[in-house]
Amino acid sequence: MNFQKPSWMILGTLILVLLPWILFSEFLISFAVIVLYSATIGHSWNILGGYAGQFSFGSVLFFGTGAYTSSVLQMNFGINPWIGLIAGILMGALVGAFVGFLSFRFGLRGSYFALITLAFAEAFRIIANTVEFTGAGMGIYIPLDQHPLNFQFEGRTGFYYVILALFLIATAITLKLENSRFGSRLKAIRENEDAAEALGINTFRLKMQAIMISGGIGASGGTFYAQYYLYIDPSIAYGVDKSVEMLLVSIIGGMGTVMGPFIGSLVLHLINEISRHFINAPGLSLVVYGVILVLIIGFLPKGLTGAFQSQKKVKRA
């Protein structure tokens, strides 16, 4: 199955758009919301890590920046969260530019890049935990005021369409990477940065563009999170857990593939729900997921998506 064929893409989009009419239960719709939300922040990691080959261990930076930007604007300046979403995306791209400029200008690669993103996320966490306008350690509670104009909906369906839109935009951007020179150049950097540079690719500029796109997408997921749960605090916004989630869904689904984050997210949350259904215990689903991660690295380096595609290729040959 090649999920990247236009026919599959259109069919999939159609199913997702009609989904609230197919799933009648609020539970299933909220499950779909979580899957799409994880997939969206997974896209953020996938563009930078999967396509450009820059493994970030601190992508939560973008998520947290998006969540805090809209929430702080709303609480301190009364600015509408829809505008906050746009502002959050811009701030996410800006944080991406800031971290990217420092890391790439100083030539940090591979493990060093992973470590510096981790350090930045930790620094941001400490700052958010200290300064007044983020509510410090208490975090920010957004008051309940359900109205579509307030980015708050009565049922899950409203949220579903917002996250679906964000997810589809992120997917469209990734799809564009598959079919453009920009995407091919990013892949060239991933495969061999020195060779890419020798071929005349401006690796610095391309990596900057990738990290800014990644930042914007991650931030959109962050604003959504804050509006959906109406709460954000430093350890959610800049903790290690979200960074790991973003990276896990991409790698398990298949890094550097369009459908990877979605498939990874679907599998993660299915395991999560099933294990929660049978044994109500925290942590167990992530144990299973960690095992799958290790096995996938060992046996299916292209993730679940790659497993489907490579079989197809073998058959053709």
Place this chain on the structure above:
Amino acid sequence: MFEPVILVTALINGLMFGAIYALVALGLTLIYGVLHIINFAHGALLMLAMYAVYFLFNLLGIDPYLALLLVIPSFFVLGYLLYRGIIGKLAHGQDQNILLITLGLSVIFENAALFFFKADTQTLNLDYAYEMIEIGPALVTLPKLISFGASIVIGLALWLLMAKTDLGKAIRAVAKERVGARLMGINVDHIFAVSYGIGIACLGAAACLLMPSFYVTPTIGHVFVIIAFTIVVLGGMGSFIGALVGGFIIGITESFGGLFLGESLGQIGIPLIFVLILLFRPTGLFGVKA
């Protein structure tokens, strides 16, 4: 604005914690120096070791310092088996894979700990935990003083092992030139696993020394991962003396950061040093250019 006594106390406390940090970082730097991999499971394995110490004390009544004799060898074996059974086998020799596999292992360990041990904070109730010793003008608790001395002794023992024994020579040979080492009849995979085991054994030692004056939760590893990486990068990846000096610098930074900037903002010193050293001197203070 601060009394000299407070400053000296902060300095001594920083040195005490720095010694344990150094021990955690020694394991990390050894693994990096030999295997050239970043062991992301380091924090999670330290957490497991701390739980081991906790249960040895609470279930069997074994004193944490006596537990050194049990925890160090068993964590050596654990590390050896982890490398032989999982990390070395599944990574296919690619650095990125090792980074992700060790990350996967830490996800597994942390969440298994959450599942079995719950999220509660656990501490040991020792009679001597708050016994004070006078050092010059400052007062230090007995466990911190012991951990300081023991960390330095263990660091020296590790250095002797590396510098003076045949095993150390083999490890250094593999670190420098794996193909050449293999041609000389050294079992490279075995040496890799032994190095990983020694690195993890350091965590066992650190856990025994930490627990009398610290606490454990399933996510405690996060705290130490960032600290240990900062020390290793600061001292120079793979450098022993760098890990020791880096440990003390970070311990003191943390201690003075808390004093001058307060509990919350005081922690910023560590990631700040981390970012600055990565940007301006990624080879660290004692590292050689790769």
